[in-house]
Amino acid sequence: MDDQFEYVNCLICGKDDTEVFVRGKGPARIVKCRNDGLLYLNPRPASIRVRDFHTEYVRNDNLDMFTLFRREVLRREADTIKSMKSGGNLLDIGCATGTFFENFIGPTWHLYGVETSPLGVELARSRYGVEVFCGTLREVGYPSAFFDVVTILDTLYYLPDPRAELMEIKRVLKDEGVLAIEIPGLTYTLLRDRGPVCWALDGKWSRMSTDSWHLYYFSQSTLSLLLSSVGFRVVKAIPEQSSLGRRGVARTLNDLHFALARLLFKATAGRFSIAGKELYLATKMK
Numbered sequence: 333m334d335d336q337f338e339y340v341n342c343l344i345c346g347k348d349d350t351e352v353f354v355r356g357k358g359p360a361r362i363v364k365c366r367n368d369g370l371l372y373l374n375p376r377p378a379s380i381r382v383r384d385f386h387t388e389y390v391r392n393d394n395l396d397m398f399t400l401f402r403r404e405v406l407r408r409e410a411d412t413i414k415s416m417k418s419g420g421n422l423l424d425i426g427c428a429t430g431t432f433f434e435n436f437i438g439p440t441w442h443l444y445g446v447e448t449s450p451l452g453v454e455l456a457r458s459r460y461g462v463e464v465f466c467g468t469l470r471e472v473g474y475p476s477a478f479f480d481v482v483t484i485l486d487t488l489y490y491l492p493d494p495r496a497e498l499m500e501i502k503r504v505l506k507d508e509g510v511l512a513i514e515i516p517g518l519t520y521t522l523l524r525d526r527g528p529v530c531w532a533l534d535g536k537w538s539r540m541s542t543d544s545w546h547l548y549y550f551s552q553s554t555l556s557l558l559l560s561s562v563g564f565r566v567v568k569a570i571p572e573q574s575s576l577g578r579r580g581v582a583r584t585l586n587d588l589h590f591a592l593a594r595l596l597f598k599a600t601a602g603r604f605s606i607a608g609k610e611l612y613l614a615t616k617m618k
């Protein structure tokens with residue numbers, strides 16, 4: 333086995349009982365756990381390579397991805413959080429260039445960020461004056477029960493060990509604190525990245541790649557299982573819109589899709605989501 337790759341057991345059940353879900357050209361596979369349905373990359377790029385990828389994630393040539401394309405979604409997500417908490421210490425993990433902080437400027441919030449890309453750290457600090465640590469959450473060592481809100485937006489599935497990350501979040505979050513997690517919608521990903529929709533938009537039958545840094549593909553069910561195994565309970569799930577990068581017809585389709593996703597989500601009381609992104613709000617179990 334190439335030492336550029338490593339094998340891992342299922343994050344939820346700890347076992348190695350899977351079937352191949354997507355087979356790629358290289359050694360990596362997307363596999364599905366037979367016990368709980370978790371989809372994950374296995375084998376996957378070795379942790380050291382994942383760290384290199386994270387360090388170079390924010391670059392001068394992709395800044396729009398973290399600012400322009402995300403601003404509207406992040407504003408809505410911030411509004412949801414502000415409806416639950418009126419102020420306090422807020423930590424954004426994987427804050428990139430800090431766009432999310434725009435929504436919390438003022439005397440009631442004390443803002444903290446964690447980001448592995450030096451360019452992201454530099455921009456978040458200079459634009460918003462936020463205390464941003466360059467590295468990972470577990471390297472910082474924040475005091476216990478320090479944060480009122482911890483957010484990890486469009487980031488959890490890139491991490492080699494989401495369980496360890498969630499345990500550290502639980503330690504630094506106050507007992508009454510709120511955890512907000514944004515992930516790509518799994519149903520959307522499977523509809524969009526394979527089959528006729530993919531062919532119509534990208535001219536190929538599948539763009540679900542095993543040559544990827546996307547280590548986990550959480551669903552509402554597998555994310556809830558993981559959260560509850562760490563001691564969190566999901567209190568709210570909200571459909572969100574995928575990145576707003578494309579213009580013209582693609583943007584109109586994105587808006588229409590989001591409107592339909594919201595309708596379906598509401599009509600099925602959150603049981604069925606085709607949204608591009610999903611926001612989960614969780615609190616500590618008592």
Ligand SMILES: [Zn+2]
Nearest residue numbers: 342345365368
């Ligand atoms: Zn499993």
